[in-house]
Amino acid sequence: MDLNKKFTPETWPDHPETATLEAKNKFVGFWLFLGGETILFATLFATYIALKNSGPSGFGFSTQELYELPLVFVMTMLLLTSSLTSVFAMYHLRNFNFKKMQLWLAITAFLGLGFLMLEVYEFTHYVHLGFTYNNSAFSSAFYTLVGTHGFHVAVGLVWITLLIFRNAKRGLNLYNATKYYTFSLYWHFIDVVWVFIFTVVYLMGVIG
Amino acid sequence: MADVQVYKRTPAEQQLAQRRAKQSMRAQVMMFSLMIFLTLVSFSMVVAHEAGVAGFSKYLIIPMVMLFAAVQVGLQLYYFMHMSEKGHGIPQMFMYTGALLGFLIPLTFVTIVWW
Numbered sequence: 001m002d003l004n005k006k007f008t009p010e011t012w013p014d015h016p017e018t019a020t021l022e023a024k025n026k027f028v029g030f031w032l033f034l035g036g037e038t039i040l041f042a043t044l045f046a047t048y049i050a051l052k053n054s055g056p057s058g059f060g061f062s063t064q065e066l067y068e069l070p071l072v073f074v075m076t077m078l079l080l081t082s083s084l085t086s087v088f089a090m091y092h093l094r095n096f097n098f099k100k101m102q103l104w105l106a107i108t109a110f111l112g113l114g115f116l117m118l119e120v121y122e123f124t125h126y127v128h129l130g131f132t133y134n135n136s137a138f139s140s141a142f143y144t145l146v147g148t149h150g151f152h153v154a155v156g157l158v159w160i161t162l163l164i165f166r167n168a169k170r171g172l173n174l175y176n177a178t179k180y181y182t183f184s185l186y187w188h189f190i191d192v193v194w195v196f197i198f199t200v201v202y203l204m205g206v207i208g
Numbered sequence: 209m210a211d212v213q214v215y216k217r218t219p220a221e222q223q224l225a226q227r228r229a230k231q232s233m234r235a236q237v238m239m240f241s242l243m244i245f246l247t248l249v250s251f252s253m254v255v256a257h258e259a260g261v262a263g264f265s266k267y268l269i270i271p272m273v274m275l276f277a278a279v280q281v282g283l284q285l286y287y288f289m290h291m292s293e294k295g296h297g298i299p300q301m302f303m304y305t306g307a308l309l310g311f312l313i314p315l316t317f318v319t320i321v322w323w
Contacts, residue, residue, distance in 0.1 A: 011214050011217075028298060031303075039309055041310070045310075046316070046318065049314055073251055076251075077244075080244060087233075087240075088233075095226065188284050196281075198247075200277075203250060203273050206254055207254060207266045
């Protein structure tokens, strides 16, 4: 069977993302990758919780004074909504509606971009206050944890932009359905990590 | 790629498939509203604590907020990542192992550092 075989909505498989053996293998590999990512973020969370609020003598920053909830709330809403729009995209993938899928993925990418820009704004704001990366154990743990998440969002944005443009004229087939689907899984994973960041870092930081 | 069998659905089967897809979509939108609701409750509890509203002590809020986060993660996995569908045994095993280690690593660090 040809890799670029054309389908219609009637012949499109129920689970196009895992219809071939190659796709099934990619999925197992992808879940292994997510397992490794979980451990990466677990160690970063552990470091952050252990080093929270600690620094050299005369160190003037605490989580309660530093964090601002309204900004974090807007960021959370942007990322949660982008998770939902990627679900819409996967709905259209299963219905073999390529144009609508591309549209929803583009919306997902824009929401992710908005999130990333707010995060950059937040970090520059902290740096202007004097809370730089090598300011204290607390600041390095904070920037490493939240920054690693932000880096993952940036990687996801590059990934989906490449997919959208590269497949724009090709349409859906069993080769790229897996690629789109694993992106959506990755994006949900990023969202899950953010749920823990806003809870453990920001909400519990504000409570003290 | 020789392992794919192409099957053409009849119009009735196609309609049924589309109706099923729509139903699962509706469930996902419901779950999304629930997640937004949990996020709002989490944030407003912390804001109430900040404003000094009676009854919102931090020993109540911290476990609640952590619980809501865990519920949100469960919803993401089961509804958005389609974990409830058939044939997800291996991903489930990976996720549970990951979740267990993800819980144990912070717990170990915090125990070593703070006790």
